[in-house]
Amino acid sequence: MPAISVANPKGGAGKTTLAFVLACELARSGGSIAVIDADPNAIIASWGRKRAEQGKSAPFEIIAGPKESELVRLIDQYTASHDFVLIDLEGTASRMTSRAFARSHLVLIPFNLSPIDAELAANAVALIQEEAEALGRDIPFRLVRSRDNAAMQTKTAKRIVAAIDEAGLPLLGVGLVERAAYRDIFDFAATLEELDDATTSGLPAARKNAYEVAHAVVAAVQVEIRR
Template sequence: MPAISVANPKGGAGKTTLTFILACELARSGATVAVIDADPNAIIASWGRKRASEGRAIPFEIVASPKESELVRLVDQYTASHDFVLIDLEGTASRMTSRAFARSHLVLIPFNLSPIDAELAANAVGLIQEEAEALGRTIPFRLVRSRDNAAIQTKTAKRIVTAINEAQLPLLPAGLVERAAYRDIFDFSSTLEELDEANTSGVPAAKKNAYEVARAVVAAVQMEMQK
């Protein structure tokens, strides 16, 4: 079953949030999900450990801090036993990143709609294309808007999206909107479904956004695997 890597050489681009939201939504839909937390910050692994220490269930399997030498084996192992494997990668180009790309059915590149972030996202696209050339095959990818403004799209954001379209780079039709709920899931070691609307604003909107993003990712990976 598909392996989906989430990568961007810039920290703070939303890699971990996107990985986590996808894992929760896919698991909520009934899929079996494994998350390989290869980010040195290990935020998803820490989320899981805190829940386990409190006796709370974890809706997906978490593989924490894999060694570079075992990544390929782990991806092969979990794609054979789970419906989806998500890989949260570190923020720099490395052999770990290269090996994850080599085993991925889809790579997601989250980026904030700013000129600097867009340029760094383009660097991530370059890394994917270099790896694809070395392997002699295409590595499908999608750019994913991250921390979108929920109310308006700025002129800068419009220019960046236009440039992406003109460059004919694949952009996921749904992006993650900036929501307090996406911060509170880590603060409270919760899922979106567990957040208390009395303590967190915009929970219903965050749930709707998470569903739309997950649906768009599933559609993208299905399309690429059918090719």
């Protein structure tokens, strides 16, 4: 089944948050999900360990710290046994990243709506295109707005979105909005469904946003698989 890589060369772009929110939402919808945590920061793996220490299971399987030499085998293994495989990649270009791209049905590139972040996202697109050229086939990808402003879009953000559209780059129709809940899931080693309104603000909106992002990603995967 589909493998989805999440990559961006810049820290703080929301890469791990996007991978985590997708994993939780897809699992909540009834899918069997595997997350390969190939990010040296291992935030998702750490979340899983905290839950285990609290006697709680994770809603998805976590494969922590894969070796470069075993990544392709792991992706093949888990795509054969799970509905979705998500790969949270390290920030820099590497053989690990290249191997994940080569096995991905879709690559997601989250970026903040600032000129610097947009430029670094463009570097990630270039990396995907280089890998596609080496493989002799397309590698589908989507840019994903991260830490979106829930209330309004700034003039800078509008310019960046317009430039992406003018360049003909595929942008996911829904962005991941800046929400306190997306920080609290890691602080409390919880899922969005487990968080409490008494300790986390804006939960209904965060849950709605997570659903919409996951739905948009699944639709994008389906489009690419049908091609």
